[in-house]
Amino acid sequence: MxxxxxxxxxxxxxxxxxxxxxxxxxxxxxxxxxxxxxxxxxxxxxxxxxxxxxxxxxxxxxxxxxxxxxxxxxxxxxxxxxxxxxxxxSAFTLKEKQAFFKKKWVKEHAFAIVITYILWVLFALVLAKYALPVYLVGGIGGFIGVTIYAFFHNRMMAYVETCIYGGKWNQPCDSDR
Missing domain, CATH: 1.10.260.40 (lambda repressor-like DNA-binding domains)
Structure with a gap:
């Protein structure tokens, strides 16, 4: 063109x-x-x-x-x-848009993510203090870690999809959608 x-x-x-x-x-x-x-x-x-x-x-x-x-x-x-x-x-490819909105979401939610993971580590340390078997502490901690990751990842992807497909690229995308 x-x-x-x-x-x-x-x-x-x-x-x-x-x-x-x-x-x-x-x-x-x-x-x-x-x-x-x-x-x-x-x-x-x-x-x-x-x-x-x-x-x-x-x-x-x-x-x-x-x-x-x-x-x-x-x-x-x-x-x-x-x-x-x-x-x-086109000015931006789909992958570029996805990367942009993922990075934006992580920046906006970095504090919540860090606090959540700190609480997760503290919870695992409390479980370990009660002399529970290592496999049990690891299993519970791992399950909680995966759940937290899935929660944040799903929230981020919902935000990215809203911004790309539900919103307009040239307008700021609200994180509360």
Whole structure:
């Protein structure tokens, strides 16, 4: 996908509709600098903005991504190619998004995780003090440790899935969802 071509097309469409970058930015809820970055091909508009631009200019998203108005035949030929190229050019891959939100969740919950594991170790030490067999202390401690890990891991993954699939990538994801 030629982002410079797409950007030039976006600039051309904006001028055809007699918008300044500032006016278009105001309509879309972004700054004129963002519009400029799209039009120079430095950045690709996010999907939400492509939808709004498509509606505003009465064109398909495929036409916006191709950087030109398409005939019916061209549209069919370009649709699959455009989708593949757009996915490859996407700012973040799914794995990158997952890693980002996992790291964010761990940062936000680090204190709770540390306190929980300290309490777990203290509990294991208390069990050991009562002269219980080592295998029993190890078994109970191991079971509790695995349970704690599973609890935190499941909470984190629910948060990550909400942020990626249930929320919007460009907006902060609340940890209380």
């Amino acid at each position: 030629d982002m410079v071509k797409m950007g030039g097309f976006l600039a051309e469409l904006r001028k055809e509709h007699h918008f300044t970058q500032a006016e278009l930015g105001e309509k879309l809820g972004v700054t004129n600098k963002t519009i400029s970055r799209w039009e120079t091909g430095n950045y690709m508009p996010p999907v939400e903005m492509l939808e709004q631009l498509s509606t505003l200019y009465d064109l398909s998203i495929n036409e916006l991504l191709c950087g030109k108005k398409l005939t019916a035949e061209e549209y069919k030929d370009m649709a699959e190619t455009t989708i593949k190229e757009t996915l490859q050019e």
